[in-house]
Amino acid sequence: MELQNTQFTKTPGWLDWYAAPSKPRFKVPAGSVDAHCHVFGPGAEFPFAPERKYTPCDASKQQLYALRDHLGFARNVVVQATCHGADNRAMVDALTHSGGRARGVATVKRSVGDAELQSMHDAGVRGVRFNFVKRLVDFTPKEELIEIAGRIAKLGWHVVIYFEAVDLPELWDFFTALPTTVVVDHMGRPDVGKPVDGPEFELFVKFMRQHPNVWSKVSCPERLSVKGPPALNGEQNAYRDVIPFARRIVETFPDRVLWGTDWPHPNLKDHMPDDGLLVDFIPHIAVTPELQHKLLVDNPMRLYWPEHS
Numbered sequence: 001m002e003l004q005n006t007q008f009t010k011t012p013g014w015l016d017w018y019a020a021p022s023k024p025r026f027k028v029p030a031g032s033v034d035a036h037c038h039v040f041g042p043g044a045e046f047p048f049a050p051e052r053k054y055t056p057c058d059a060s061k062q063q064l065y066a067l068r069d070h071l072g073f074a075r076n077v078v079v080q081a082t083c084h085g086a087d088n089r090a091m092v093d094a095l096t097h098s099g100g101r102a103r104g105v106a107t108v109k110r111s112v113g114d115a116e117l118q119s120m121h122d123a124g125v126r127g128v129r130f131n132f133v134k135r136l137v138d139f140t141p142k143e144e145l146i147e148i149a150g151r152i153a154k155l156g157w158h159v160v161i162y163f164e165a166v167d168l169p170e171l172w173d174f175f176t177a178l179p180t181t182v183v184v185d186h187m188g189r190p191d192v193g194k195p196v197d198g199p200e201f202e203l204f205v206k207f208m209r210q211h212p213n214v215w216s217k218v219s220c221p222e223r224l225s226v227k228g229p230p231a232l233n234g235e236q237n238a239y240r241d242v243i244p245f246a247r248r249i250v251e252t253f254p255d256r257v258l259w260g261t262d263w264p265h266p267n268l269k270d271h272m273p274d275d276g277l278l279v280d281f282i283p284h285i286a287v288t289p290e291l292q293h294k295l296l297v298d299n300p301m302r303l304y305w306p307e308h309s
C-alpha cells in the first residue's frame with residue numbers, strides 16, 4: 001500500500017510501514033507498553049518541519065492505536081520524530097486523543113516557555129529527546145541542552161538520548177552530567193558485527209553499570225541487524241545477530257530496560273518489518289516471564305505512569 005501525503009513529497013526510496021502485520025504468536029503480558037513509537041503528521045494537519053532531514057509517509061494516531069490493539073499492547077510512549085523538529089503538536093495531539101493511554105517525549109528548544117512545558121506535561125509529556133545522530137539533526141550546543149535538562153528536571157521529566165556507539169566516548173562527560181533519569185535509544189546503536197564482549201559494547205555496559213540513572217531501550221533489531229533474517233514471511237528467528245546484545249542488557253539491568261516497536265520505522269532502507277513478528281522477537285531477548293513483565297509492564301509504568309505502578 002502506498003501512503004500519500006497531500007502536501008509533501010516523500011523522500012525518494014522511502015519505505016512505508018508494513019500494511020497488514022501478522023498477529024503475534026507471543027502474547028505480551030496484560031498492561032504492556034510500547035515505549036518507543038512515533039506519529040508522522042498527517043502532513044496536511046501537522047506539517048513537517050522545514051529543517052527536517054527526511055519527509056515520511058503519513059502515520060496517524062488512529063493508525064498507531066489500531067496497531068497497539070492489534071499487537072495486544074495497552075499503552076504507548078510517543079516519541080517526537082525529527083521530521084517534526086521542535087513542533088510537538090502532532091505528538092501532543094496523539095496523547096490528548098489516547099484516553100490517557102499514551103505518554104510522550106518531546107523535542108524542545110531553549111526558547112520554550114514554562115507555560116508551554118506545563119501544558120505539555122498536562123497532556124502527558126514526561127521527557128525530552130536529545131538527538132546526536134548527525135544524519136537526523138543539526139548540532140545543538142551542549143550548554144543549551146544542559147539548560148533544558150535543568151528546566152525539565154523540575155517537572156520530574158527524563159532525558160532520552162539517541163547516539164551511535166562510536167560517539168559514546170566523546171559524549172560520555174555530557175551524558176554523565178545530566179541531572180535526570182537518562183534513557184538510551186536502541187542500546188546506543190551498537191555495531192552488532194563486533195563482539196558482544198568487545199570494547200565498544202563493554203563501554204556501553206560500563207555506562208549503565210556506573211550510572212544507575214541510565215536506562216536503555218532494547219528496541220530496533222531491524223535497524224541494528226547486519227545479517228538478518230528480517231522479520232518477514234513468518235520468520236520466528238529474526239535478527240539473530242542482535243539477540244546477544246539485547247539479551248545481555250535485559251539480563252544485566254532487568255529493572256532499567258524498555259521495549260518499543262519504533263513504528264512507523266523512520267528511515268529504514270532495506271525492508272519494513274512485520275510488526276507482529278517484531279513482537280515475536282521479544283521472548284528471544286527477555287527469556288523468562290519475569291523478565292518480560294519487567295521489560296513490558298513494570299519498567300515503563302514506573303517511568304511513565306508512576307501514579308499507577
Ligand SMILES: O=C(O)/C=C(\CC(=O)C(=O)O)C(=O)O
Pocket residue numbers: 038080081082083136162185223262265266267
Ligand atoms: O525512530 C528512531 O528511533 C530512529 C530514527 C529516526 C528518529 O530517531 C527520528 O526521526 O526522530 C532513525 O534512526 O532514523
